[in-house]
Amino acid sequence: xxxxxxxxxxxxxxxxxxxxxxxxxxxxxxxxxxxxxxxxxxxxxxxxxxxxxxxxxxxxxxxxxxxxxxxxxxxxxxxxxxxxxxxxxxxxxxxxxxxxxxxxxxxxxxxxxxxxxxxxxxxxxxxxxxxxxxxxxxxxxxxxxxxxxxxxxxxxxxxxxxxxxxxxxxxxxxxxxxxxxxxxxxxxxxxxxxxxxxxxxxxxxxxxxxxxxxxxxxxxxxxxxxxxxxxxxxxxxxxxxxxxxxxxxxxxxxxxxxxxxxxxxxxxxxxxxxxxxxxxxxxxxxxxxxxxxxxxxxxxxxxxxxxxxxxx
Amino acid sequence: xxxxxxxxxxxxxxxxxxxxxxxxxxxxxxxxxxxxxxxxxxxxxxxxxxxxxxxxxxxxxxxxxxxxxxxxxxxxxxxxxxxxxxxxxxxxxxxxxxxxxxxxxxxxxxxxxxxxxxxxxxxxxxxxxxxxxxxxxxxxxxxxxxxxxxxxxxxxxxxxxxxxxxxxxxxxxxxxxxxxxxxxxxxxxxxxxxxxxxxxxxxxxxxxxxxxxxxxxxxxxxxxxxxxxxxxxxxxxxxxxxxxxxxxxxxxxxxxxxxxxxxxxxxxxxxxxxxxxxxxxxxxxxxxxxxxxxxxxxxxxxxxxxxxxxxxxxxxxxxxxxxxx
Numbered sequence: 328x329x330x331x332x333x334x335x336x337x338x339x340x341x342x343x344x345x346x347x348x349x350x351x352x353x354x355x356x357x358x359x360x361x362x363x364x365x366x367x368x369x370x371x372x373x374x375x376x377x378x379x380x381x382x383x384x385x386x387x388x389x390x391x392x393x394x395x396x397x398x399x400x401x402x403x404x405x406x407x408x409x410x411x412x413x414x415x416x417x418x419x420x421x422x423x424x425x426x427x428x429x430x431x432x433x434x435x436x437x438x439x440x441x442x443x444x445x446x447x448x449x450x451x452x453x454x455x456x457x458x459x460x461x462x463x464x465x466x467x468x469x470x471x472x473x474x475x476x477x478x479x480x481x482x483x484x485x486x487x488x489x490x491x492x493x494x495x496x497x498x499x500x501x502x503x504x505x506x507x508x509x510x511x512x513x514x515x516x517x518x519x520x521x522x523x524x525x526x527x528x529x530x531x532x533x534x535x536x537x538x539x540x541x542x543x544x545x546x547x548x549x550x551x552x553x554x555x556x557x558x559x560x561x562x563x564x565x566x567x568x569x570x571x572x573x574x575x576x577x578x579x580x581x582x583x584x585x586x587x588x589x590x591x592x593x594x595x596x597x598x599x600x601x602x603x604x605x606x607x608x609x610x611x612x613x614x615x616x617x618x619x620x621x622x623x624x625x626x627x628x629x630x631x632x633x634x635x636x637x638x639x
Numbered sequence: 640x641x642x643x644x645x646x647x648x649x650x651x652x653x654x655x656x657x658x659x660x661x662x663x664x665x666x667x668x669x670x671x672x673x674x675x676x677x678x679x680x681x682x683x684x685x686x687x688x689x690x691x692x693x694x695x696x697x698x699x700x701x702x703x704x705x706x707x708x709x710x711x712x713x714x715x716x717x718x719x720x721x722x723x724x725x726x727x728x729x730x731x732x733x734x735x736x737x738x739x740x741x742x743x744x745x746x747x748x749x750x751x752x753x754x755x756x757x758x759x760x761x762x763x764x765x766x767x768x769x770x771x772x773x774x775x776x777x778x779x780x781x782x783x784x785x786x787x788x789x790x791x792x793x794x795x796x797x798x799x800x801x802x803x804x805x806x807x808x809x810x811x812x813x814x815x816x817x818x819x820x821x822x823x824x825x826x827x828x829x830x831x832x833x834x835x836x837x838x839x840x841x842x843x844x845x846x847x848x849x850x851x852x853x854x855x856x857x858x859x860x861x862x863x864x865x866x867x868x869x870x871x872x873x874x875x876x877x878x879x880x881x882x883x884x885x886x887x888x889x890x891x892x893x894x895x896x897x898x899x900x901x902x903x904x905x906x907x908x909x910x911x912x913x914x915x916x917x918x919x920x921x922x923x924x925x926x927x928x929x930x931x932x933x934x935x936x937x938x939x940x941x942x943x944x945x946x947x948x949x950x951x952x953x954x955x956x957x958x959x960x961x962x963x964x
Binding site: 372472475476477478479480481482483484485487488489491492568571575576591598599605609612613615616617621624 | 658795
């Protein structure tokens, strides 16, 4: 890969000033990841989203340590409850606690669930897809028919039925939602592996005596990473929304702990009287899902440039 | 073509059978239906309570092995048209499920039609004018709709409906309960409008993004360039050459999203208090009314498999390369 225009002029100017020019320009190697990084930076909405998303994570995880109100424990004094937003309580107060503390905790729990879904879902889906695509034949048909089967059941119904016993434990909800989303990932990964399998480098690896496991782990899996990253971001966004829906039908995280979904559910009767309890958690969910979706879009542009035309 | 259709139909039968087994396992894993009964405090003597629990266990076939229960359930449906007994209550489960299905079908039908039309229009416009203001705006709103929790938006819309009703002093929007079958068309619109918007929005967002991507791919292809260079009218190129090809994958995606729409209906119906499929599932899951859950999952699985089948066949009709492969 050759240098781009701007860095050429930069290099040559520097070399001219040093007045010991050996070549007109230098050829610097640029790795695939650096190129992807450059393309990502061009997607402005994605870059802004990364910043906002990092702020949200800090708000949830660090904010709780700094903010002097808590989401549990002692209730607020009676004259401070059910107040609208003020300087003391930026997001208002509920009948018990400071809304900002609740939202911090809710964001934290929702993000945790989303991360479990993203890691578990892509992890299981990747293994599922690679094995299915690599072996082909009977194993492939069996694994893919099973994925089809899982997709015949509405995700929310499946998650509700499986999470019902969990009693609102965060990691159970996360794992159930991860299991529900794994078949989607498996299908995509299988598609990628099917085309990779026929390429020369796999043939070369086999000629060198690499075992099936080695080919899958060292040669196929790394090549699916771009697809996996994009899918993981989409799963985070979908996971946050699925968790809120699960809370709504009553099988999500249970109080006294809280999540953004649960906060909205608890506030749905108060839309008229105490709107701040209803709007702020919703806005936070939208912010998280929106930024993650934009980051995913930017990553897709960056990692899989065939899909889009060059951005102007 | 006939061979292709027959083969597809035959493939979906084992999938349906396997799906009944999986749904049975899921329902069994979701919990013990007699927990509320066992935990209930009663004045009856412990012996009487134990006897009653034993009776109920026997009535619901819970004292047999899982394979026996499964066989009992599936053969009763197939040969006796009997969908089993409720844990509490004596409703006919088959009637309950199909009544609910009719309510939900209307909702899903209206949403899908409206969402599809809007999605194709915006998708095509934003693909043709890529990176224009229109494109950026629709993209942004598409992402916002994709990122919005369904029930949050539903509650918001419901409040807006109530607000309009209050302001105008009339009953324009019905914000709870499904429409009865006999109301006038004007009332019907007022009834289904808000839930339809809620349910349609998610589909709209996903499908408009998909149409845009698919349209972009086609517009960059050689045959569209050829059509343009032949001197065809831009409109002809767009509608006759590009759009027709671009819409083929959309048929599959739409059919596959039916499962997701039924899931979305769970939330939408709960907010607007429609007694459809979503409501039925939530109520039966809370009580682990397992025969209702089984019937519900059987019906939805059949619908999803049926739509997959239709999508496959439609794909074969629209794209000859598929059916000859």
